[in-house]
Amino acid sequence: MSDDELFVPRPATPAARPVPAWAKKSPPKSKAAIRTAPKVAARKYLAPSDPHEHARKIAENVIDAWYQSFGGSSIDIPLGTVGALALLRQPKEVGSGLADWILNLQPHELPQLFKEIYLGHWIKRPDLINRALRLHDWAWNPDPDKQQLRAVHAVTHRAINTGLLDLTGHDDPYWRSESDVLSPLLTGLRHKSDKKWRGEYHTPACVTDLMARVLVDKDFAGPDMAIREPAVGSGTMLRSVAQRLRDLNLNPHDYTWYGNDVDSLAAACAAVNTIIWDLGPRALIGCADSLATEDGGYAQTLAEAQDAFKQRDDYVDTASAIVAYRRAFRLLDQLMPDKEDVPA
Secondary structure (H helix, E strand, O other): OOHHHHOOOOOOOOOOOOOOHHHOOOOOOOHHHHHHOOOOOOOOOOOOOOHHHHHHHHHHHHHHHHHHOOOOOOOHHHHHHHHHHHOOOOOHHHOOHHHHHHHOOOHHHHHHHHHHHHHHHHHHOHHHHHHOHHHHHHHHOOOOOHHHHHHHHHHHHHHHHOOHHHHHOOOOHHHHOOOOOHHHHHHHHOOHHHHHHHOOOOOOHHHHHHHHHHHOOOOOOOOOOEEEEOOOOOOHHHHHHHHHHHHOOOOHHHOEEEEEOOOHHHHHHHHHHHHHOOOOOOEEEEOOOOOOOOOOOHHHHHHHHHHHHHHHHHHHHHHHHHHHHHHHHHHHHHHOOOHHHOOO
16 A cells, blocks of 8 residues: 555645634633532633633643542543543534533543544544554543542543633634644643653744744745654644644645654654644654654654554454344345244
């Protein structure tokens, strides 16, 4: 299978950009959130006009909710919770119905919701959802820790009530790409000594936005260009470049994207963000040491992606065969007369 067969860009016409919800009003607050999660303090919150500041506030509230609820040291769980919610779409025209429905779910119902969200995106991009395994692996635990579920419940309420879906719920990827919620959440959840040991210092979004504006123009960004980031983190640099391309009326789907990071949790966040920001079918996220291989791990990442798509196709073919067999047996039962109707 060639690269072109696996990652085929679909055409897209840039649409007029609506005014983002976060710039017009405060995020909706649900009475149900206060009723079902009494330990989570209600806050009168006004979304900042700056989407990067808004993302930072969401991260702060999620971190506060996680540790106040004694969620523990498994930071992949709150990251995976926010990642799943950020993959949902709540278009402006439908109002806050989706958010209200989620806020009425009980703690034990949330893992099933998150599994369905990740599985829904696995059908389209199995490679990216496989890369994000650390963010949703916990949801498949048949015997989850009840205290962690209460913490997940608190995180869900705090993220939604602080306006997460105002940033990530748009149908238009332009507005979904205005900020990176997972970057401040990942760096905020990690202990300072852990970040120092890893050498993990994410470039601020304001800096990556400036770099993209300076470096990318219509002459530079030709068709079929490859955009690579050897230390991708959660993908903030890729987001800035994608937004710059859209500002120039260029389609990110026409480009090849490759981000790589030695940290599997950062790569998992970048994989989820690649879907949120709609970088296109030729976007790959790897997890490897960029300095250890000549191509920065690209060949290995491409091979893993192709394997993921093949595995998905095999599963779909098996499921289709099972459905076909069941239909055939039902039809056979309808055609065959009952034994008591057969003449002796």
